[in-house]
Amino acid sequence: MTEAALRQSKDKLSKLRHALHRVDEDNFGICKRCSKAIPIMRVVLMPQSPYCVNCAQ
Template structure:
């Protein structure tokens, strides 16, 4: 991969990191504990608990994505970037454009 493409991907990864950090902050706000003394009714309370569980799952996924994006950014200047960890082949540029944190090519990711 040439230097211009690497710079393009570096900017893309930085943008994705910024976007993911905002998502994480939103999920942290949503996933606040549901107070037991809150008189919202039994059904509404169960709904609030369910919504918190969904937000917690989203938070975990966003934090995992952020970790992978930071790793990809740290490897952007190495020869490992854009190379599949399993087969050693090139990861298609389209896949890297959509998922810059990808460590595997499409075939190996299955």
């Protein structure tokens, strides 16, 4: 169980690092699937997510 939690944490850290590198790009905060703006609260809570709520489902 702790191995799974560690794996999830490492995966999230990797995604956050990737988001940190993308934050200055013009398309940061734009959904990769539908090309609409991702709501700011989603970006704040999940900066690693490249998709809006609708496209992430």
